[in-house]
Amino acid sequence: MPDEWSHTMLQSDPMRIYRTKRDAAHRAVTSKYTILGFISSGTYGRVYKAQSVDSDGTIYAIKKFKPDKEGDVVTYTGISQSAIREMALNREISHENIVALKEIILEDKSIYMVFEYAEHDFLQVIHHYSQTLRIQIQSQVLKSMVYQLLNGLFYLHSAHILHRDLKPANILITASGVVKIGDLGLARIIYQPLQPLFAGDKVVVTIWYRAPELLMGAKHYHKAIDCWAVGCVFAELASLRPIFKGEEAKLDSKKNVPFQRDQLLKIFEVLGTPQGNVHYVIYLVLTPNVFLFKSEIGPASETCQSTRI
Numbered sequence: 001m002p003d004e005w006s007h008t009m010l011q012s013d014p015m016r017i018y019r020t021k022r023d024a025a026h027r028a029v030t031s032k033y034t035i036l037g038f039i040s041s042g043t044y045g046r047v048y049k050a051q052s053v054d055s056d057g058t059i060y061a062i063k064k065f066k067p068d069k070e071g072d073v074v075t076y077t078g079i080s081q082s083a084i085r086e087m088a089l090n091r092e093i094s095h096e097n098i099v100a101l102k103e104i105i106l107e108d109k110s111i112y113m114v115f116e117y118a119e120h121d122f123l124q125v126i127h128h129y130s131q132t133l134r135i136q137i138q139s140q141v142l143k144s145m146v147y148q149l150l151n152g153l154f155y156l157h158s159a160h161i162l163h164r165d166l167k168p169a170n171i172l173i174t175a176s177g178v179v180k181i182g183d184l185g186l187a188r189i190i191y192q193p194l195q196p197l198f199a200g201d202k203v204v205v206t207i208w209y210r211a212p213e214l215l216m217g218a219k220h221y222h223k224a225i226d227c228w229a230v231g232c233v234f235a236e237l238a239s240l241r242p243i244f245k246g247e248e249a250k251l252d253s254k255k256n257v258p259f260q261r262d263q264l265l266k267i268f269e270v271l272g273t274p275q276g277n278v279h280y281v282i283y284l285v286l287t288p289n290v291f292l293f294k295s296e297i298g299p300a301s302e303t304c305q306s307t308r309i
């Protein structure tokens, strides 16, 4: 039985006071948002469409990270690296072409990230044009989509952040046509890294959007890998199918990273095989009426950077 003195001490313990206050102020996710429906299930969790119960009734997308599960038992071994990255980076940045994080809620061993809502993603747009409308995306629309994508990427790169998973499903677009780069689960800051980026993550970027230097096993890589992915997304928007649709070689039983031969061959088929000290240059030409996607083999000294157009 605690004596009167320790009881008084406990009552005045600042940590205890803080926790009591915090728990009293905590509002459950479902008391703040009405879940309107399920949007998608990804690698790390599920995304729901939700409406704020506040008077403004704003629509949000809530990403619920899965807790660790052993059979049917929910265990708690920590927070996934992807969730940590997404939370840490998204809290620090703000740009109209990057999906905004409104709040993070911790509840019942799950993390809920509340994002501004975007009605579509680029993959849905591509499917809509290729399957339903059966027409090309109009050049002005295409131009706006790629311009905004580059605008968001330029902001990320200026903040020394590499996205490392740009692909149509991770690029959102609102009903009014505002592009929002999403899914920062693989993103990281590259300012003065203490060790090669490869040391932290052996595989980055979804295979069809992976730059040649990554396919060749580069240990040090830079912003150009995101620019390559933008080029691939651009070509996909223009032709409504992936430009380099390679077969992914899977990890072996020892989890060794395999050489992605087929993917590299797909690139060579389209762009030609590089000879000697050259690398690919993919660039965009934007004029008031025409929108061209050009690719050619150029000297290795000209590195691909995201530049404001």
Ligand SMILES: Nc1ncnc2c1ncn2[C@@H]1O[C@H](COP(=O)(O)OP(=O)(O)OP(=O)(O)O)[C@@H](O)[C@H]1O
Binding pocket: 039, 040, 041, 042, 043, 044, 045, 046, 047, 060, 061, 063, 099, 115, 116, 117, 118, 119, 120, 121, 169, 170, 172, 182, 183, 184, 185
């Ligand atoms: N803010 C948002 N508004 C509307 N839909 C969204 C939003 N964020 C994500 N989505 C939808 O949910 C899908 C998955 O989201 P996200 O890529 O962030 O999750 P993930 O778990 O990392 O998924 P994956 O492993 O498939 O990349 C997106 O492709 C998009 O269709």
Ligand SMILES: [Mg+2]
Binding pocket: 042, 169, 170, 183
């Ligand atoms: Mg994703």
